[in-house]
Amino acid sequence: QVQLLESGPGLVKPSETLSLTCAVSGGSITSGNWWSWVRQSPDKGLEWIGDMLQSGSSYYNPSLKSRVTISVDKSKNQFSLNLTSVTAADTAVYYCARQGKLRSWFDPWGQGTLVTVSS
Amino acid sequence: ETVLTQSPATLSLSPGERATLSCRASQNVNRYLAWYQQKPGQAPRLLIYDASNRATGIPARFSGSGSGTDFTLTISSLEAEDFAVYYCQQRGAFGQGTRLEIK
Numbered sequence: 462q463v464q465l466l467e468s469g470p471g472l473v474k475p476s477e478t479l480s481l482t483c484a485v486s487g488g489s490i491t492s493g494n495w496w497s498w499v500r501q502s503p504d505k506g507l508e509w510i511g512d513m514l515q516s517g518s519s520y521y522n523p524s525l526k527s528r529v530t531i532s533v534d535k536s537k538n539q540f541s542l543n544l545t546s547v548t549a550a551d552t553a554v555y556y557c558a559r560q561g562k563l564r565s566w567f568d569p570w571g572q573g574t575l576v577t578v579s580s
Numbered sequence: 581e582t583v584l585t586q587s588p589a590t591l592s593l594s595p596g597e598r599a600t601l602s603c604r605a606s607q608n609v610n611r612y613l614a615w616y617q618q619k620p621g622q623a624p625r626l627l628i629y630d631a632s633n634r635a636t637g638i639p640a641r642f643s644g645s646g647s648g649t650d651f652t653l654t655i656s657s658l659e660a661e662d663f664a665v666y667y668c669q670q671r672g673a674f675g676q677g678t679r680l681e682i683k
Contacts, residue, residue: 507624507667507674522672523581556623564671566614568635570623 463488465557465571473551473578479544483557483571490533491515495560496540497567498531502553512560513540520564547578582607584668586675592683599655601678603668608648615644615653616667618677624667628653655680 469481483496490496498510511521513531521529530543544551554575558567583606593599603613611631616624626635628644631651641656655662663682668675 506676507669509672509674520672563612565612566626566629566669567616567624568626568629570625573623 463559463569465559465569467555467557467571467574469555469574469576471575471577473547473576474580475548475578476546479542479547479551479555479576479578481542481555481557481574481576482539483541484537484539485559486538490538490540491535493562495562495564496531496533497558497560498542499556499558499567499570500551500553501556501573504550505553508553510542510544510555512564549578552576552578582609582670582673584670584673584675586666586668586678588678589676590679590681592681593658594683595658595660597658599653599658599662599680601653601666601680603646603651603653603675605649605651605670609670611647612670613644613646613651614669615642616669617662617664618667619664627666 464486466484473479495512497512501507511531513519515533528545533540554573556573557571585604587602613631615628618624627638627642632644643654645652665677665679667677
């Protein structure tokens with residue numbers, strides 16, 4: 462079955478760019494599913510960041526849209542998250558996840574990776 | 581933007597009891613609602629999608645119901661591994677969670 466695994470730096474300095482990658486195994490990133498990022502912090506709970514289809518179609522959380530880019534790399538069967546101008550408020554566990562064609566639910570999820578924003 | 585409100589915030593029950601968790605949407609979402617279980621240090625796990633469909637591998641003691649703005653997750657007879665936090669979700673919105681704890 463499809464498995465997802467996040468990777469990237471665990472510590473990012475304020476004002477810099479947070480970059481994470483999600484490797485997809487057991488399935489193809491061109492399968493027609495949406496590929497998503499969700500984060501979780503004690504303050505905000507679970508927060509949807511955005512979704513992307515391998516064709517390039519995307520949806521982003523309006524509160525983050527100006528700072529977020531999600532991209533898909535078909536050759537590596539992975540997708541990525543870039544979040545610019547980070548602050549301490551962006552400290553969270555970041556999850557990648559798959560959604561079906563109707564974008565109605567997230568399954569499966571990656572194990573999550575903690576990103577701390579601090580100097 | 582849809583806002584999801586879960587109740588209660590915490591539910592204290594004993595193994596073998598029935599658990600009823602509620603999720604209310606701020607607008608009509610038809611049946612497009614999902615439920616997740618999350619244990620400490622783990623990612624959320626999909627339990628129910630489209631209001632009442634159990635995800636693959638989810639035990640029959642978990643059931644979902646509702647449509648429109650009011651939804652319910654029921655666990656018919658609690659087992660030790662069911663004590664966790666439960667979230668509802670609709671598109672880009674998540675509820676704040678219900679913590680199910682052992683009484």
